[in-house]
Amino acid sequence: MRALNPKRKRRKLGPKANPAPGNPLHAYLHAYTDWALAAGYSEHTMATRRAAVLRFIVWCDERSITRPVELTRPMLERYQRHLHQHRKSNGAPLSVMAQLGLLNAITAWCRWLVRQNHLLHNPAADLELPKKPKALPKTILTVQQVEAILNLSDVTTLLGLRNRAIMEVFYSSGIRRMELIGLKLYDLDIERGTLMVRMGKGRKDRFIPVGARACAWVDKYLVQVRPEIVTGYDDQTLFLDDFGQPMTVRFLGDLIRRHVEAGGITTPGACHVFRHAMATHMLENGADIRFIQAMLGHANLETTQIYTQVSMTKLKEIHSATHPARLERLKGVGKANPQDETNDAAAALLEALAQEDDEQE
Structure with missing residues (x-):
């Protein structure tokens, strides 16, 4: 087992704020984002789609494409080939699922452009997208591996106890990281051993059980840790970061990744290994x-x-x-x-x- 590294690695951010600022396509993207949020799409979904379309606008700007009418099927096919040939900083290609996510965002945006009469037809409607791969998850832990990772937390410290409680909830309930950071104090009933996941994926609620061991660790966290680290206005978020504030997705992902890597497991999507x-x-x-x-x-x-x-x-x-x-x-x-x-x-x-x-x- 490797020791936990308290220093978080800083990940490279996506495109800089408002790249290609002079391109008029930005106005259409802003209007699309406002419409989608008003129509009930989640902020997380739209943040992902906006980043994908923003990436596409940068590509268009490099080719002097500035108007919706210039978005044609051959041009979108060129962008699809560009994504297929793109290599990340480590030399690896974009996964098929990553390519699909970027292309699906463009398809949805073009569909909106047609609905708003900015385009006569959707150039992405007949775009032949790559097929989703049929593959096994990258990592499936054994019971012994899970227990070893859980035991890495130093529960004699406040943050170590918090980390153990978080991982116990992950393993017991199988919830996603976005669902965990959204949990409120009133969502977990320790006495009954139940958990309410509000506005999960697809904006759906669900009511699920949580094991007695996970509840016991969360109870310790609520009694011994949370009152000591909470600061400022308390919005009743269940799990708080090192500064007493609600966790971000990146903070939680880095936190769990450090524990999983310390257990000798290197895999993307560390929070998801507990779900698996x-x-x-x-x-x-x-x-x-x-x-x-x-x-x-x-x-x-x-x-x-x-x-x-x-x-x-x-x-x-x-x-x-x-x-x-x-x-x-x-x-x-x-x-x-x-x-x-x-x-x-x-x-x-x-x-x-x-x-x-x-x-x-």
């Missing part, structure tokens, strides 16, 4: 797939079925019982049960979590 682990470990122990769906907040059961591969433990058990090249037959193991949905899902891949991994990059 929660779903996989509960499936290993026989949890119904519909319960996992409710915990993760998936609107479609098929999304959960795709990524809920029966764990390698179960697959190895069936393999040992049925494969002819074995040392000895295991009695009573691996028999087919048509009523068992877990066995039916045994060959399904963990695609949905892999896609969420790519969204974190």
